[in-house]
Each structure stands twice: as C-alpha cells, then as structure tokens.
Amino acid sequence: MATLDINRVRKSYGSMEVLKEVNISIEDGEFLVLLGPSGCGKSTLLNIIAGLEDITGGDVLIGNRVVNDLPPKDRDIAMVFQSYALYPTMTVRQNIEFGMKIRGISAEERAKATKAAAEMLQMTGLLDRKPSQLSGGQRQRVAMGRAIVRHPELFLFDEPLSNLDAKLRVDMRTEIKRLHQRLGATIVYVTHDQIEAMTLATKVAVMKDGIVQHFGTPQEVYDRPANTYVARFVGSPAMNILRGRLVASDGPVTVAFETSDGEALVSGVPLSPESAARFRDREVLVGIRPEHFTMDTAGAVPLTVDMVEPTGPDTLVVFSAGGADVVARLDPLAISVGTKARFGVKAEKIVLFDPETETRLD
Known part of the structure; x- marks a missing residue:
C-alpha cells in the first residue's frame, strides 16, 4: 500500500x-x-x-x-x-x-x-x-x-x-x-x-x-x-443555521436569536477570546445540529411546534427560529402541532459562523 x-x-x-x-x-x-x-x-x-x-x-x-x-x-x-x-x-x-x-x-x-x-x-x-x-x-x-x-x-x-x-x-x-x-x-x-x-x-x-x-x-x-x-x-437532517447575535458580556459567550415565541439566549458557546471580542454585539450565524436540542420545560428556547415527524427511533420537531425553519431530533415523544414548549440546547456543541464569509469562527 x-x-x-x-x-x-x-x-x-x-x-x-x-x-x-x-x-x-x-x-x-x-x-x-x-x-x-x-x-x-x-x-x-x-x-x-x-x-x-x-x-x-x-x-x-x-x-x-x-x-x-x-x-x-x-x-x-x-x-x-x-x-x-x-x-x-x-x-x-x-x-x-x-x-x-x-x-x-x-x-x-x-x-x-x-x-x-x-x-x-x-x-x-x-x-x-x-x-x-x-x-x-x-x-x-x-x-x-x-x-x-x-x-x-x-x-x-x-x-x-x-x-x-x-x-x-x-x-x-x-x-x-x-x-x-x-x-x-x-x-x-x-x-x-x-x-x-x-x-x-x-x-x-x-x-x-x-x-x-x-x-x-x-x-x-x-x-x-x-x-x-x-x-x-454533511448531516441528515442538516445542521440548522440561524441568524443571531453575540451578546455583549464579560462572562461566558452568549448568543441570542428570535423564535416565534420570543428571544432565546444560550450561554456557554465555545469561541476564542479573539473572535468573541471581534463579534461582540454583532450578528453571527448560529449552527445547531438537530440532535443537540433537548426537550426541557425549563429550556432556553421558547417555541411553537410547526410540524412533527415520527421516524420510529426518534421524533423530528420543526419550528421557526432565527429566520429559518429549524429541525430538532428528539427521543420518541407525543407532541402535537401548535404546542408551545421550551427546548434546551447543548451550548457546547454550537458552532458559530461569520455572516459575511460564512466561514466557521474559532
């Protein structure tokens, strides 16, 4: 070889x-x-x-x-x-x-x-x-x-x-x-x-x-x-790409994005100090894989369910956030269209992108 x-x-x-x-x-x-x-x-x-x-x-x-x-x-x-x-x-x-x-x-x-x-x-x-x-x-x-x-x-x-x-x-x-x-x-x-x-x-x-x-x-x-x-x-369903902004803060990196039911704030996003300073209080693209949402009644993301797709081993839930249709992949659950809920997000798995070049921020 x-x-x-x-x-x-x-x-x-x-x-x-x-x-x-x-x-x-x-x-x-x-x-x-x-x-x-x-x-x-x-x-x-x-x-x-x-x-x-x-x-x-x-x-x-x-x-x-x-x-x-x-x-x-x-x-x-x-x-x-x-x-x-x-x-x-x-x-x-x-x-x-x-x-x-x-x-x-x-x-x-x-x-x-x-x-x-x-x-x-x-x-x-x-x-x-x-x-x-x-x-x-x-x-x-x-x-x-x-x-x-x-x-x-x-x-x-x-x-x-x-x-x-x-x-x-x-x-x-x-x-x-x-x-x-x-x-x-x-x-x-x-x-x-x-x-x-x-x-x-x-x-x-x-x-x-x-x-x-x-x-x-x-x-x-x-x-x-x-x-x-x-x-x-890469990924099926694909990574969700939402429009959001980096919240000005001296603490953990926090991103904000709009949902149909209000603003979501997610803290603890991985980002270098250099990128955090550069994009402080500016627009970013927020990348979230569907499996990195969790069903959490105390979660950070308020939303209304637009569509439910049971697949057997899991359930795909579709809602609107950050100007896009967002897909969450969850364990099998009974949830209906129109339900208002709060979802958690695994902040450590979020990837941020520059909205102009669409390249990843490190």
Missing part, C-alpha cells in the same frame, strides 16, 4: 476550470472519501489519480512517486467502477483471473489468489456463474475481487454503490468497510452520499465547484464544519 499526495492540482477544459488547486494528503492505509454533489469535480480528481485524465497543473504522488505522466497501467492502482465493468461472456472466476492472466501469472497462482478473494468476499459458490446470473451486489463483489487480486498500492472506487437499492447499499458498505480492515488498504472513494462518507472514511474531502471546502476526519467535518456549505451538506 502507499501514501497519496495531491499537490496544487488543477484541471481545466479550455477556459473552464473544474479543479482549483486541490491539496490533499493521506497516509498509508487510510480511507479517503471525496464527497460532494454532481459537478463538484470529485470524479475528475479520481480520474486524474487513475491516469484517465490529463493534469493541467500540480502533482499527484503515489508512494512518494510523481505519476503525472505515467499511464494507468504503470501506476499500480486498481479501480472499481459504478457500472461494474465485467466481461459478460466470462464466468466470475474468469473475470477475476483475467488481469492476472494478461500479466503472465501462472495458473496455480491465479487459482490461489482467486480462491482467497472469493473467500474474503463470501462468493465461493458464485465462481462458475456468469454476470447475468448475479444480483447487483454480487456483481459489485466480483468487481472488488478483481481489484483485490492485483494487490495494488492504491484502490480507487468510483461511486460503486449508486446502482444498488437502499438495503444492498447498506450491506455493501459493510463489505467495503471489512475489506479495508482486512487488507489495510489505501483507498480513495468517490460518493455524493454523506452517510457513506461518515461510515467508511478515515478522512473526508468535501468538495464544491472544484475546491476542497473541508478536509479532515469525519467527526471533525461533522462537529466543526469549515463553513456553512459543509455544515448543511
């Missing part, structure tokens, strides 16, 4: 710049997820790593080796595609062995590697079937098995689960997680699904318009998003 360094990588098609000085580095054995909506540049970046796209500027290093001008076959990578890319006339066994056969590996070694991959992916009984006889999840296992037997320095996954139904996606996420744990592989994985990113990654690069908005661990990206775009993109 190998490290991966993406240094000031740019990609343009004529006058259209689709990647703008991307910088990402991961260590040997890490699982990097490139996360973002369609058109953000994540698949283009993956194709540049693979050698399927030419680079306009910058460098890509795999294991400390600059690979900008190397063809894909010389980069020691294995790629798993969204469409599986299996040979329809070959059996599963033949599909897995095909790349090894081309490279001149002996029949004995091919059989040994194929057996090990099939056992790892629980598809020993499928080796003599054709792709047309397999489910979508089974085909994806074959594509993964074909990648495993190459023993590459780097695995690349291009939205491998997007063609599967919801249950199969969950099952295959588990398989890919197990694969990473067993192999200790270095993996780059492209997806627009933030649940996949949070469950699989050791590092996440959230992208928008060819720019990495936030690069860090999944928990860092979730708890301390770099800006409001990341805050809204």
Whole structure:
C-alpha cells in the first residue's frame, strides 16, 4: 500500500476550470472519501489519480512517486467502477483471473489468489456463474475481487454503490468497510452520499465547484464544519443555521436569536477570546445540529411546534427560529402541532459562523 499526495492540482477544459488547486494528503492505509454533489469535480480528481485524465497543473504522488505522466497501467492502482465493468461472456472466476492472466501469472497462482478473494468476499459458490446470473451486489463483489487480486498500492472506487437499492447499499458498505480492515488498504472513494462518507472514511474531502471546502476526519467535518456549505451538506437532517447575535458580556459567550415565541439566549458557546471580542454585539450565524436540542420545560428556547415527524427511533420537531425553519431530533415523544414548549440546547456543541464569509469562527 502507499501514501497519496495531491499537490496544487488543477484541471481545466479550455477556459473552464473544474479543479482549483486541490491539496490533499493521506497516509498509508487510510480511507479517503471525496464527497460532494454532481459537478463538484470529485470524479475528475479520481480520474486524474487513475491516469484517465490529463493534469493541467500540480502533482499527484503515489508512494512518494510523481505519476503525472505515467499511464494507468504503470501506476499500480486498481479501480472499481459504478457500472461494474465485467466481461459478460466470462464466468466470475474468469473475470477475476483475467488481469492476472494478461500479466503472465501462472495458473496455480491465479487459482490461489482467486480462491482467497472469493473467500474474503463470501462468493465461493458464485465462481462458475456468469454476470447475468448475479444480483447487483454480487456483481459489485466480483468487481472488488478483481481489484483485490492485483494487490495494488492504491484502490480507487468510483461511486460503486449508486446502482444498488437502499438495503444492498447498506450491506455493501459493510463489505467495503471489512475489506479495508482486512487488507489495510489505501483507498480513495468517490460518493455524493454523506452517510457513506461518515461510515467508511478515515478522512473526508468535501468538495464544491472544484475546491476542497473541508478536509479532515469525519467527526471533525461533522462537529466543526469549515463553513456553512459543509455544515448543511454533511448531516441528515442538516445542521440548522440561524441568524443571531453575540451578546455583549464579560462572562461566558452568549448568543441570542428570535423564535416565534420570543428571544432565546444560550450561554456557554465555545469561541476564542479573539473572535468573541471581534463579534461582540454583532450578528453571527448560529449552527445547531438537530440532535443537540433537548426537550426541557425549563429550556432556553421558547417555541411553537410547526410540524412533527415520527421516524420510529426518534421524533423530528420543526419550528421557526432565527429566520429559518429549524429541525430538532428528539427521543420518541407525543407532541402535537401548535404546542408551545421550551427546548434546551447543548451550548457546547454550537458552532458559530461569520455572516459575511460564512466561514466557521474559532
């Protein structure tokens, strides 16, 4: 396996710049997820790593080796595609062995590697079937098995689960997680699904318009998003972003925001003395995750419930505050629309943003 360094990588098609000085580095054995909506540049970046796209500027290093001008076959990578890319006339066994056969590996070694991959992916009984006889999840296992037997320095996954139904996606996420744990592989994985990113990654690069908005661990990206775009993109339901103000005080940092039933004051918000002084008695954007509200009759947030959405394990309650519709995720409870209540907020979990730049305040 190998490290991966993406240094000031740019990609343009004529006058259209689709990647703008991307910088990402991961260590040997890490699982990097490139996360973002369609058109953000994540698949283009993956194709540049693979050698399927030419680079306009910058460098890509795999294991400390600059690979900008190397063809894909010389980069020691294995790629798993969204469409599986299996040979329809070959059996599963033949599909897995095909790349090894081309490279001149002996029949004995091919059989040994194929057996090990099939056992790892629980598809020993499928080796003599054709792709047309397999489910979508089974085909994806074959594509993964074909990648495993190459023993590459780097695995690349291009939205491998997007063609599967919801249950199969969950099952295959588990398989890919197990694969990473067993192999200790270095993996780059492209997806627009933030649940996949949070469950699989050791590092996440959230992208928008060819720019990495936030690069860090999944928990860092979730708890301390770099800006409001990341805050809204990662999390389901998304982080609530309210308009509020920093209350002038020499004590704990306090934010205020309006609700339909009066002003809410929340004290103990984490903020550096420098930022607190800079934004003293000024407008800020207040970020609160839905699960950081609590049902508290003595709580700091007066509100009227606008909508209730029971989901089984919890209840989503919608109300108005800070000029926005706000979602609170609570333990299952019986509450009806129109109810007036007071909610508590976990102040230590609140994230503040600059209303002009929409970047996080530290």
